[in-house]
Amino acid sequence: MSKLGKIARRTFLIGSAAIVGGVAFGYYAYKKPAVNPLLDGLADGEAALTPYVKIDASGITLITPRADSGQGAYSVQAIMIAEELDVELDQFKVDPGVPSAAYYNTALAAESAPFPSTDDSFTANTMRGVMDAMMKFMSMDITGGSTTVPDGYTKLRVAGAVARETLKAAASQKTGVPVGQLKTSKGAVQLPDGTEILYTDLASEAGQIEPVEEVQLRDPSTWRFMGKPTQRIDIVSKSTGTQSYGIDFKVDGMVHAMVRTNPRRGGAMLSFDATEAEAMRGVQKVMQISTGVAVIADNTWRAIQAANAVEIEWGTAPYPPEMDAHWQTLSDSFTPDLVDSTLRDDGDIEAAENGADVIEAEYRAPYLAHAPLEPISATVHVQDGRVDVWTGTQIPSFLRSNVADITGVENENVHIHMLVMGGSFGHRLEARVVKEAAEIAREMKGTPVKLTYSREEDLTHNDTRQIAMARGRGTVRDGKVQSLDLGIAMPSVIASQMGRQGMSVPGPDTQIVAGAWEQPLSIPNYRVTGYRAPELAPISSWRSVGASSNGFFHDVFLDELINAAGADPMEERIRLCWHDPSRKVLEKVAEMSSWGGALKPDQGRGVAFCMSFGVPTAEVVEVTNTDDGIRLDRVWVAADVGKVVDPVNFENMVQGGVVWGLGHAIMSEITYSDGMTEQENYDTYESMRMYQVPQIEVAGLENAEQVRGIGEPMVPPAAAALSNAIFAATGQRIREMPMNKFIDFV
Amino acid sequence: MKLTVNGTDHEVDVEEDMPLLWVLRDALGYTGVKYGCGVAQCGACTVHIDGEAVKSCQISAMDVESPVTTIEGLGTPDALHSVQEAWIEHQVAQCGYCQSGQIMAAAAFLAVTPNPSDGDIDEAMSSNLCRCGTYPRIRAAVKTAATKLNGA
Ligand code: FES
Numbered sequence: 001m002s003k004l005g006k007i008a009r010r011t012f013l014i015g016s017a018a019i020v021g022g023v024a025f026g027y028y029a030y031k032k033p034a035v036n037p038l039l040d041g042l043a044d045g046e047a048a049l050t051p052y053v054k055i056d057a058s059g060i061t062l063i064t065p066r067a068d069s070g071q072g073a074y075s076v077q078a079i080m081i082a083e084e085l086d087v088e089l090d091q092f093k094v095d096p097g098v099p100s101a102a103y104y105n106t107a108l109a110a111e112s113a114p115f116p117s118t119d120d121s122f123t124a125n126t127m128r129g130v131m132d133a134m135m136k137f138m139s140m141d142i143t144g145g146s147t148t149v150p151d152g153y154t155k156l157r158v159a160g161a162v163a164r165e166t167l168k169a170a171a172s173q174k175t176g177v178p179v180g181q182l183k184t185s186k187g188a189v190q191l192p193d194g195t196e197i198l199y200t201d202l203a204s205e206a207g208q209i210e211p212v213e214e215v216q217l218r219d220p221s222t223w224r225f226m227g228k229p230t231q232r233i234d235i236v237s238k239s240t241g242t243q244s245y246g247i248d249f250k251v252d253g254m255v256h257a258m259v260r261t262n263p264r265r266g267g268a269m270l271s272f273d274a275t276e277a278e279a280m281r282g283v284q285k286v287m288q289i290s291t292g293v294a295v296i297a298d299n300t301w302r303a304i305q306a307a308n309a310v311e312i313e314w315g316t317a318p319y320p321p322e323m324d325a326h327w328q329t330l331s332d333s334f335t336p337d338l339v340d341s342t343l344r345d346d347g348d349i350e351a352a353e354n355g356a357d358v359i360e361a362e363y364r365a366p367y368l369a370h371a372p373l374e375p376i377s378a379t380v381h382v383q384d385g386r387v388d389v390w391t392g393t394q395i396p397s398f399l400r401s402n403v404a405d406i407t408g409v410e411n412e413n414v415h416i417h418m419l420v421m422g423g424s425f426g427h428r429l430e431a432r433v434v435k436e437a438a439e440i441a442r443e444m445k446g447t448p449v450k451l452t453y454s455r456e457e458d459l460t461h462n463d464t465r466q467i468a469m470a471r472g473r474g475t476v477r478d479g480k481v482q483s484l485d486l487g488i489a490m491p492s493v494i495a496s497q498m499g500r501q502g503m504s505v506p507g508p509d510t511q512i513v514a515g516a517w518e519q520p521l522s523i524p525n526y527r528v529t530g531y532r533a534p535e536l537a538p539i540s541s542w543r544s545v546g547a548s549s550n551g552f553f554h555d556v557f558l559d560e561l562i563n564a565a566g567a568d569p570m571e572e573r574i575r576l577c578w579h580d581p582s583r584k585v586l587e588k589v590a591e592m593s594s595w596g597g598a599l600k601p602d603q604g605r606g607v608a609f610c611m612s613f614g615v616p617t618a619e620v621v622e623v624t625n626t627d628d629g630i631r632l633d634r635v636w637v638a639a640d641v642g643k644v645v646d647p648v649n650f651e652n653m654v655q656g657g658v659v660w661g662l663g664h665a666i667m668s669e670i671t672y673s674d675g676m677t678e679q680e681n682y683d684t685y686e687s688m689r690m691y692q693v694p695q696i697e698v699a700g701l702e703n704a705e706q707v708r709g710i711g712e713p714m715v716p717p718a719a720a721a722l723s724n725a726i727f728a729a730t731g732q733r734i735r736e737m738p739m740n741k742f743i744d745f746v
Numbered sequence: 747m748k749l750t751v752n753g754t755d756h757e758v759d760v761e762e763d764m765p766l767l768w769v770l771r772d773a774l775g776y777t778g779v780k781y782g783c784g785v786a787q788c789g790a791c792t793v794h795i796d797g798e799a800v801k802s803c804q805i806s807a808m809d810v811e812s813p814v815t816t817i818e819g820l821g822t823p824d825a826l827h828s829v830q831e832a833w834i835e836h837q838v839a840q841c842g843y844c845q846s847g848q849i850m851a852a853a854a855f856l857a858v859t860p861n862p863s864d865g866d867i868d869e870a871m872s873s874n875l876c877r878c879g880t881y882p883r884i885r886a887a888v889k890t891a892a893t894k895l896n897g898a
């Protein structure tokens with residue numbers, strides 16, 4: 001049993017506070033609380049507390065601050081609290097809470113620091129500490145970077161345990177039975193004689209006593225929910241059409257808006273003519289906003305129809321209008337003055353290349369849209385001195401200050417209500433739809449305005465994944481990889497994304513090399529250089545961010561070298577890998593796929609490995625070269641997240657990540673022509689469909705020390721494993737995505 | 747204009763070209779029906795008309811002459827349809843946004859193909875997109891649903 005040590009207690013000061021008719025448990029924000037997140041519903045004395053658990057006579061509420069865009073985050077967070085609190089999974093409701101600096105995401109900040117996740121050295125941890133403070137300062141109450149589980153793993157369990165022990169203390173006080181003789185189960189304290197007192201009946205007493213802060217976390221062997229299959233709390237509603245999403249939100253008196261903004265992203269609007277639109281049925285108003293035109297109507301469809309009828313003349317884009325120039329910019333960026341980082345520089349590349357045959361290759365990864373299936377929307381209601389915002393978001397704190405700026409209402413009077421999201425993949429790290437809705441609502445004070453994008457408006461204004469290019473040089477000797485020198489050029493995602501929030505981020509952008517520089521491989525001469533290309537079209541964090549392109553570049557180039565060395569792709573990767581949990585995921589996929597076994601004619605297999613977000617992941621893809629093109633037969637995946645909190649959700653997320661990685665690699669890209677996104681809908685921005693989906697077998701290992709999230713790390717190795725498999729089946733090496741530009745798929 | 751949805755008669759006054767999808771969602775409040783693309787690509791808007799799976803973004807409400815069933819009419823949390831039971835058993839949903847359409851497509855398909863092969867399932871379900879990639883679970887759930895329906 002792990003008694004919480006001194007450090008842990010300082011980090012997680014869990015306390016309690018009385019609320020009307022009950023008690024709230026949570027942690028005190030770092031020393032001095034930033035801003036009390038509970039504007040609604042808590043009295044003065046409770047100001048220092050950020051709650052995770054609220055209990056009153058009406059029931060138990062667990063607060064799960066990390067947003068749920070489909071990854072099961074609400075369930076996973078609730079399970080971690082419930083495990084220690086001793087409540088059944090149907091005994092509470094879940095509330096995402098309100099944005100707060102006190103919910104800052106420690107794990108995300110740690111991942112932003114430039115130390116590989118395998119590095120537990122003093123400097124690495126100190127740097128992570130620095131980033132943590134910065135994060136807190138910037139109040140990044142963010143969902144991202146696969147950090148929901150790592151961030152909550154201790155915090156949420158401690159919150160549950162403190163609540164449990166305090167409720168026991170309250171029961172003891174009430175009954176005179178010593179705490180040591182009390183037990184808890186199913187939302188109640190049990191007395192030795194079998195009597196039960198419901199938590200809800202102890203809530204007010206618990207609010208009056210000092211919280212029990214010294215708690216023991218349960219030994220994992222006694223866990224009832226964690227590590228076991230549980231039913232997701234939203235699974236019934238999501239199987240019956242009863243789950244309400246942002247796009248379904250309704251409030252009395254609401255009007256519907258749709259906007260048109262420049263498809264040449266960031267360009268000006270020169271003129272517009274709304275005569276036709278204004279005459280259309282249901283249209284109440286057409287107004288100019290800072291980015292374009294908004295149409296207000298009495299339903300969504302009419303707003304969309306009328307907005308499309310507005311004639312608009314758009315200015316030029318601030319980036320090159322055609323793709324050739326985007327690629328040329330990247331190609332020109334491999335220069336000494338644009339070096340952003342050389343975080344990996346082992347051995348002596350020049351000496352290794354001297355007199356050896358140098359293998360060279362160039363790789364490309366296109367712009368990609370997030371395109372979650374639910375078009376984005378936001379509802380904003382501006383009143384005197386108060387604004388309410390209902391939307392699905394990963395960045396509630398940013399939104400609050402954006403809306404405060406736009407409406408002139410004080411930050412603390414802007415109320416963000418988080419709604420369930422029909423997917424995100426990073427799309428909802430952006431503020432555009434909320435800013436536009438706030439601008440419209442400001443002009444329509446007193447009337448709630450719901451802005452819903454059409455699919456076309458959404459897709460043509462997607463802040464896409466970065467475009468990226470890589471150049472590899474390498475040598476082999478005696479059947480082994482001797483040197484690997486990889487340069488990666490891309491514009492900075494973080495600069496583009498933070499720029500839209502009016503912030504600049506100093507120093508190198510580690511995302512330019514993420515998924516490449518931190519690979520736990522002992523190649524004797526090994527260098528990864530990041531080149532910061534000039535800003536092009538707007539880009540944003542797309543599921544697995546830098547690693548989404550770099551995992552492909554790094555591992556396919558490694559595969560080329562291993563092939564040149566004449567070594568076995570699996571054995572050589574295992575030989576090169578010095579990190580135990582990483583080697584084990586490779587060994588696991590080798591075992592699962594019976595690597596080295598006989599294949600049918602025209603079949604081929606590729607393996608790829610990538611460590612991203614601290615999660616070592618290995619994937620084997622098996623393809624057949626058929627008359628109709630490449631068919632994906634099977635995929636085996638092994639990943640190590642330290643602890644699999646929910647095995648069913650884990651498998652679902654892993655399979656989804658693989659489908660995401662493979663589908664985009666095969667067929668998706670966003671391109672610009674005349675400065676405009678050429679893909680307007682899913683007919684041209686294609687995704688993997690059922691008939692193309694291989695069988696996907698999943699293994700979750702638990703050898704790693706740290707607990708990690710699973711949302712993103714499956715993506716980077718998928719494309720690489722596919723390219724390597726196609727090479728094995730056909731001898732054709734595909735170095736650019738989407739791959740269907742080079743080879744046919746079934 | 748008259749429209750029968752999940753057994754209830756509605757009188758609606760809308761434009762001739764207003765798609766059934768938007769009449770269901772905006773005029774009548776059947777928000778279980780989802781808008782994903784509006785151009786027949788994603789299947790999120792799938793409903794049944796006369797038992798047949800139809801993309802409701804592709805037909806104007808005016809042209810609907812038979813009763814419409816939406817996900818809300820297929821089954822409810824307290825009285826699940828077998829396909830919904832299977833979806834829950836396999837915990838198919840991630841974001842869940844596509845699943846109304848997936849379930850409606852599967853239910854219509856299984857009604858005419860009680861013993862589908864893997865190939866049949868792949869073909870029937872390929873006009874429904876899932877950006878979250880829940881396809882492996884959908885496949886398994888369709889098979890379970892077929893067994894349930896045959897046993898019923
Ligand atoms: S909304 Fe009808 S098919 Fe996509």
Ligand code: FES
Nearest residue numbers: 842844876877878
């Ligand atoms: S579950 Fe998210 S789109 Fe299918």
